[in-house]
Amino acid sequence: MEEFKNFHLIDHALIQHxxxxxxxxxxxxxxxxxxxxxxxxLMAYEVTKDLxxxxxxxxxxxEKMTGKVIRGKKLTVVPILRAGLGMVDGIINLIPSxxxxxxxxxxxxxxxxxxxxxxxxxxxxEDRDFLLVDPMLATGGSAVAATDYxxxxxxxxIKFLCLVAAPEGVKAMMEAHPDxxxxxxxxDRELNEHAYILPGLGDAGxxxxxxx
Numbered sequence: 001m002e003e004f005k006n007f008h009l010i011d012h013a014l015i016q017h018x019x020x021x022x023x024x025x026x027x028x029x030x031x032x033x034x035x036x037x038x039x040x041x042l043m044a045y046e047v048t049k050d051l052x053x054x055x056x057x058x059x060x061x062x063e064k065m066t067g068k069v070i071r072g073k074k075l076t077v078v079p080i081l082r083a084g085l086g087m088v089d090g091i092i093n094l095i096p097s098x099x100x101x102x103x104x105x106x107x108x109x110x111x112x113x114x115x116x117x118x119x120x121x122x123x124x125x126e127d128r129d130f131l132l133v134d135p136m137l138a139t140g141g142s143a144v145a146a147t148d149y150x151x152x153x154x155x156x157x158i159k160f161l162c163l164v165a166a167p168e169g170v171k172a173m174m175e176a177h178p179d180x181x182x183x184x185x186x187x188d189r190e191l192n193e194h195a196y197i198l199p200g201l202g203d204a205g206x207x208x209x210x211x212x
Contacts, residue, residue, distance in 0.1 A: 004170050008183045010046050015039060019163065019185050023201040032207045033086060036135060039163055039185060040090030044131070047161055047183050048095065051075065051129065074099050076122055080134040080146050081105065083205035087133040087161070101130075103149060105142045114145040126154040135204035137165035137184065139195050140172025147177045163204075164188055166197045 021027055022035045054071035057064065077092065078101040079085050092098055104118030122128065130150055137143055143160055150158055158180045160173065165184040168191050173182055188197045196203070206212055 004167075004174060004182075004187075006174060006178060006181045007165075007170050007187070008181060009187060010043050010183055010185055012042065012046070015042050015185050018042075022163070023199065025202070029207065029210050036086040036163070036204075036208065037090035037093075040087035040133070040161075041094050042090075043161060043163075043183060043185060044091045044094050047131065047159055048075065074128070076101055076125075076128045076130050078103055078121060078130055078132050078146070078150070080132065080142050081118065083136065083208060084134045086204070086208040087135060087163075091131065091133070098131075099128075103132075103146045105145060114142040116145065116149070119149055121150070121153070121155075125150065126156055128155065129157045129159075130155050131159050131161055133161045135163045135208075136197060136200070137162040137169035137173070137182065138191060138197050139166075140169035140176075143169065143173050144176040147173070147180055151177075159183065164197055164200055166191050166200075 018035050018039050022032065022039065052071040053068040055066050056069045058067050075095055075098040077088055077098050079088050081102060081104040088100060099122045101121030102118060105114045105116050108115055132146055134143060147158060160180055160182045162184050164186045166188055170182060173180065188200055190198050192198055
């Protein structure tokens with residue numbers, strides 16, 4: 001952990017409890033989707049704790065007061081397709097005003113390199129706080145590529161949120177984008193010869209959408 005200076009492990013008891021059931025091979029597709037949504041909401045609560053605030057004058061039923069609201073442009077959630085889609089609803093339920101972009105990437109099963117096929121985010125990216133999401137940080141190829149795309153269009157504030165990370169993926173992200181903090185519910189042992197995380201939770205996209 002000491003070598004990953006910008007890696008943040010979110011080890012709240014509820015998150016660890018739900019993550020165990022998410023990993024279980026016996027968990028149904030319906031329950032898997034629900035758990036991904038619940039975990040994403042719980043983790044987003046932690047990840048967004050330092051969003052900038054500004055004063056807002058309101059009136060309670062008893063008197064006027066000065067409260068706090070999130071300042072500036074709305075948060076933009078950007079799932080890496082397709083598995084990242086499973087994390088969006090949980091975050092949107094917590095922050096209904098957030099906007100949603102999309103980055104379409106898939107991993108070539110021979111080279112393990114990311115291939116881009118879709119990219120669309122809201123305008124004025126330089127003024128937005130981006131939350132890039134993907135359930136798995138395995139080789140890091142997709143996360144690095146997605147962050148590259150966001151930076152190329154001017155994004156300056158980016159955080160990466162995943163459920164399970166491998167040391168190889170964290171290292172790749174730290175080397176390519178040391179300014180982008182990574183948040184995860186678990187740092188697993190390693191990747192196998194097929195670049196799957198061990199112990200991991202299998203293929204998140206397949207388990208979310210019932211594909212093979």
